[in-house]
Amino acid sequence: MIRRAFAWMILLALFAPAHRAFGETIELRVKDIAQFATISPDAPRHGWVGYNYGDGTFGTTRLDVSSRTSVLVQYDLSVIPDNMRITNAQWALPIQHSSSSQVQLYTWRILAPWGPGACHAYRTTLPKPAPWRQPGARAMGVDRTIRPTVVVKVGEETDELALNVTRDVEYWHSGLQPNRGWILTVEQNDAVVSLESPMYIGIEDWILRITYEPR
Amino acid sequence: MTRQTLLITLGLSALLAAKLPAGEMQSPPDWVTTIAAPGATCSAVSAPGRLSFFGGHDDQGGYLLLQPLDAKGIPTGDAQRMREPFVGAARRPLDVRAHPSKPLLYVWRDRLPDSDAPQEPFAHLLVYRITNSALQEAGAFATGAAFASGKHTGMMTLDLPHDRLFIPNALIQDAKGEWTPAIACVDLDANGLPKTRDDGDLAMRSSPLGRLAAPLGWPFGVVGATRDVVMFGANRGFGVWEWAEPEARLNMLTLNWARQECMMIGHPDESLVYLVANGWRYLYVMRHVDGYMTMMPRIVPLQQWGAMSQPQVIASRNTLAVGAFNGVYLVPLDDGGQPTGESHRLHVAAERVVTLAYNETFDRLYIPVEQSP
Numbered sequence: 001m002i003r004r005a006f007a008w009m010i011l012l013a014l015f016a017p018a019h020r021a022f023g024e025t026i027e028l029r030v031k032d033i034a035q036f037a038t039i040s041p042d043a044p045r046h047g048w049v050g051y052n053y054g055d056g057t058f059g060t061t062r063l064d065v066s067s068r069t070s071v072l073v074q075y076d077l078s079v080i081p082d083n084m085r086i087t088n089a090q091w092a093l094p095i096q097h098s099s100s101s102q103v104q105l106y107t108w109r110i111l112a113p114w115g116p117g118a119c120h121a122y123r124t125t126l127p128k129p130a131p132w133r134q135p136g137a138r139a140m141g142v143d144r145t146i147r148p149t150v151v152v153k154v155g156e157e158t159d160e161l162a163l164n165v166t167r168d169v170e171y172w173h174s175g176l177q178p179n180r181g182w183i184l185t186v187e188q189n190d191a192v193v194s195l196e197s198p199m200y201i202g203i204e205d206w207i208l209r210i211t212y213e214p215r
Numbered sequence: 216m217t218r219q220t221l222l223i224t225l226g227l228s229a230l231l232a233a234k235l236p237a238g239e240m241q242s243p244p245d246w247v248t249t250i251a252a253p254g255a256t257c258s259a260v261s262a263p264g265r266l267s268f269f270g271g272h273d274d275q276g277g278y279l280l281l282q283p284l285d286a287k288g289i290p291t292g293d294a295q296r297m298r299e300p301f302v303g304a305a306r307r308p309l310d311v312r313a314h315p316s317k318p319l320l321y322v323w324r325d326r327l328p329d330s331d332a333p334q335e336p337f338a339h340l341l342v343y344r345i346t347n348s349a350l351q352e353a354g355a356f357a358t359g360a361a362f363a364s365g366k367h368t369g370m371m372t373l374d375l376p377h378d379r380l381f382i383p384n385a386l387i388q389d390a391k392g393e394w395t396p397a398i399a400c401v402d403l404d405a406n407g408l409p410k411t412r413d414d415g416d417l418a419m420r421s422s423p424l425g426r427l428a429a430p431l432g433w434p435f436g437v438v439g440a441t442r443d444v445v446m447f448g449a450n451r452g453f454g455v456w457e458w459a460e461p462e463a464r465l466n467m468l469t470l471n472w473a474r475q476e477c478m479m480i481g482h483p484d485e486s487l488v489y490l491v492a493n494g495w496r497y498l499y500v501m502r503h504v505d506g507y508m509t510m511m512p513r514i515v516p517l518q519q520w521g522a523m524s525q526p527q528v529i530a531s532r533n534t535l536a537v538g539a540f541n542g543v544y545l546v547p548l549d550d551g552g553q554p555t556g557e558s559h560r561l562h563v564a565a566e567r568v569v570t571l572a573y574n575e576t577f578d579r580l581y582i583p584v585e586q587s588p
Binding site: 047200 | 469511
């Protein structure tokens with residue numbers, strides 16, 4: 001432990017000034033996800049409704065984003081030093097498949113605070129259940145933003161997305177808005193975008209790349 | 216060599232040295248006891264009865280090994296090997312559980328898988344009173360078509376506050392009258408005995424398992440989150456049984472398509488459950504709120520070999536133990552029950568450690584080995 005700390009101290013002492021001077025690009029991965037939920041009215045108290053078998057059972061080995069299932073993700077951004085300006089932020093998501101060639105995947109900023117126990121019915125259940133304004137975090141302007149951050153078309157051949165979320169990360173890092181993460185939705189009925197699960201084989205492929213430089 | 220190059224070299228060297236895998240532990244900590252029980256597949260420890268139990272099947276048939284313990288839980292005197300309950304149609308103990316506060320032992324027995332032994336009905340569940348380091352049968356239960364026979368595995372669990380017993384390999388009749396796997400429990404009376412109906416059958420509560428039932432058996436550890444919601448290890452993941460729902464709603468959450476026996480245990484003080492799959496090299500640490508999983512799980516790689524036993528939480532020592540090939544993983548936990556990122560492998564003289572028993576009263580972990588150290 002002491003040797004490890006010593007090694008990090010030496011390396012940080014060597015490289016940290018350069019980072020501060022010129023900025024850098026960092027990658028936030030699954031381990032940096034501070035809050036996560038995948039929610040559906042089909043299991044209103046559960047926070048891990050990745051996909052629905054249709055018989056009252058659900059899986060987490062992939063995440064279906066549809067008009068009935070949404071994914072909520074908040075990254076811990078505290079690793080970005082103060083007084084930095086975000087110049088680029090790309091959120092890479094691994095796609096397993098899309099139900100058609102023109103499914104639109106929406107990314108919205110979440111406005112309402114949420115936390116442990118988050119599910120379709122509640123934004124948190126600790127210390128006591130607190131409901132979303134509209135179940136599923138669907139109330140625009142209260143639970144989530146009025147306008148989506150980005151809307152992308154996902155085709156049947158798409159295997160990875162890179163969502164441009166630069167403005168959101170800059171909002172959060174500058175303190176203009178509290179970081180409450182994003183919600184991914186599909187608004188069209190009977191359309192599905194399936195993501196590789198960050199709990200399973202997608203664990204290495206969920207990456208938020210952020211480039212920053214001194215203000 | 217410039218000063219900067221030297222510092223980089225020193226730093227990288229120290230970092231690489233620090234990243235070397237943790238060494239194997241050859242000798243057990245003083246809170247670990249190994250007991251010679253070759254081929255043991257189930258185990259339990261009774262503090263009120265001062266006995267440890269290891270069950271399995273060897274070349275002479277099914278057995279239950281009774282090892283007397285002293286007041287500190289340390290083996291004392293000779294062990295006895297009990298074979299009488301396993302000479303009929305039921306040939307081996309599938310699981311054993313000791314009541315934490317009463318001198319009672321619950322034994323779930325079964326036929327050998329794929330055996331051509333006689334098919335006459337037998338009681339799967341035997342309850343014994345422990346008196347003077349011996350077992351006295353207090354009742355035999357769970358006979359008939361509502362219990363699957365010839366299974367490889369399946370676990371019992373005594374739910375807190377020890378007034379209901381979850382039983383393995385139960386069946387329930389569907390709308391067509393066909394028997395289908397079910398999660399099931401029986402309430403225990405004040406003496407710790409299963410409650411029965413007027414006809415003598417167990418007064419079970421059950422719900423069909425559907426795809427949560429692994430072919431080899433079910434379930435693999437039950438964790439009671441509240442009186443209304445329980446979680447349990449299952450086929451390729453785990454299930455959540457919501458008692459309060461009108462239809463006892465059951466949800467399944469798959470974690471891994473390839474692994475069938477996902478074994479679960481809960482932390483006694485934190486809202487955390489730990490799950491490993493048989494033969495899988497990862498430990499899942501999952502937070503729940505009243506039985507509903509929340510946030511991201513932590514996925515901790517074990518060192519070299521896959522897990523083979525249900526994990527055991529040794530909360531007093533901030534450690535999680537998991538049986539493995541030739542040893543036991545000891546995973547350090549922080550005060551909140553989360554793994555610190557390290558894991559140690561305690562080498563023991565057993566090819567496969569598929570069962571572990573931790574007793575809170577003795578604060579001691581018991582590991583079956585091939586022969587006495």
